[in-house]
Amino acid sequence: MAFLIERNKILLYDTHIQNGHVSYEYIKKALDSDHKYLGLQIDPLKMEEPLCKACVKGKISRAPIRKERISNRAVNFGDILHMDLWGPSLVHAPGGLQYTFTILDEATGWLHEPKMRTKDEAFGRFVAWQSQCFTQNGIHIKMVHSDHGGEFLSKDFTNFLEKEGIV
Template sequence: MRRGGHPGMKTVVAMWKKGLVEGMDVDESELPEDQCEGCVQGKQTKASYAKASGTVIGKISDLTVIDTWGDAPTLGLGGERYFWAFTDGHSRHTEIAFGKHKSEAFGHFKAYKALVENKFGRKLKKVRFDNGGEFVSKEFTDYLRAEGIEIDTTAPDSSAQNGIAECLH
């Protein structure tokens, strides 16, 4: 029982009543299955996320989802510790950029924006990212507003809200 496992609680209570267990108290006014905190926690569940989003993203560049991964435990060949994933919400096409510092996110975003606009002839309309400091800096948000790009933020590390990016990782 010290290792975190035990037989069913009805068996444990029966053993306790026969004096076969030391150092354990059983409250007979509670249901046996409610007495072991580990068992109660083990039975708790989270609601599963939807398999598919109900959001319809009409065209390429209507929504770009951005996420940072890192600080990596192993450095890249050039000393990179981070990568940024820029994913188009419509096509799910993803571009990856690598860097040594989180502060490089803004430069990588501008390069991604230029690539999409040149390749598809469409301006970015909306970007979605978590509230990470590399994205919500004054310089970054001022640039997005000046370019007419809508900002859509999610809770940090929320796979439910930023599923496109989080599933990539």
């Protein structure tokens, strides 16, 4: 019977698709202790957050959190990313992941939110995100915006942005 229960568990990604492309973060926040969302049981071991191609193409009309826009130029995914850093959190997260690095795509409202142990992991997380966007979806990140430049943008980070031609 345990086998059958396992088979009925679904992926976080499937839940995203089956619920009108609601964001991963929304689903995760709505999960109760049984890992159920709208009656669907989501396997805690299958919480990968692949970039959704439909969302990237902006074919799905969603209602992202509207931040104040800094320009009208963000038309495509990757045109302008807004980065911010949150933490340290008061609640001790598993594995000491006390910082959250938010990368919000202005054009689509897509939110990528890696958790980190220290602020200086932001550089590696950004490089990984940039690689994933390009390799999986051919997306070029063109501009990044942050109010906390000196706080977490290391010299390695800014050098990398310059090398990649990212403003």
